[in-house]
Amino acid sequence: MNLKYFFVFLGGILFGFGLAFSGMTKQEIVLSFLRLDDLGLLFVLGGAAVLTMLAINFAPKLLKKPITGGTYTKRSRILNSKIIVGAAIFGVGWGISGQCPGSAIASIGIGNIPILVGIVFMFLGAYFQGTILSRVENRSK
């Protein structure tokens, strides 16, 4: 088996386990954060970001380059209005349903069958964005 896929699979298992352990795979718990009843979600994001930050900063010193080849790059996106408008639209969807992409996918693993509806609609939303929205945007250029 391709080594890169093996590493991604192992890391993905940890990612999904952590999502379930923290309760983020339960939409009610995410909604209780968004209603400011339980601020625990901040510790989930914070804990994950701190360890990821350590990896991003120490990986190049530890290995020089990734085991599977390539180079270490930081994640960067140029700020534009689409990023913020998109984040706001995502916020509305998140606030309505308590779902975000990673937690919804992992939620399948805890037996949450109704989440499949949410995931199907996430695909439809992504398709709408990639076809209709990006076409409107090209026309207005």
Place this chain on the structure above:
Amino acid sequence: MFPLGISHYLIGGLIIGLGVGFIYLTTGLHATQSSFFDTTLSYFSNKPYFKKKEYLDSRVWRIILAIGLIVGASLYTILFTKGTMYVTSVQLWRLALGGFLVGVGTRLSKGCTSGHGISGVASLSSTSIFAVITFISVGILTAIIFQALGILP
């Protein structure tokens, strides 16, 4: 503020970070989630938007990452809840409407809770930090309005 305590939140978050950090250390990839929708759509759509080289190059590992997520969450269910399943009581119409907006918004924004919230913040990207502040603020506002309208849970 923390009716269920904080330890499981913090430990869960650290395990997530361990997974993302491990993938970065070994492969240099940022294990983010919402791109999965676009890259998987590249199998089904011939629209140029979905046939970008970066999508075609990353679509296999993104599917493997998604399967890993499901397997990891299943392991939690087997080990910690003795196989007791969880089914959300959030109404289907909310999962559908919310899901659609999550799909549009995360792809327009080029990131979600993991892309902007974990990898972006960990890279100290100011763009991601603005995005996180935006989706958390709007998410809180939306959830509070829904609660005020009596739409529960």
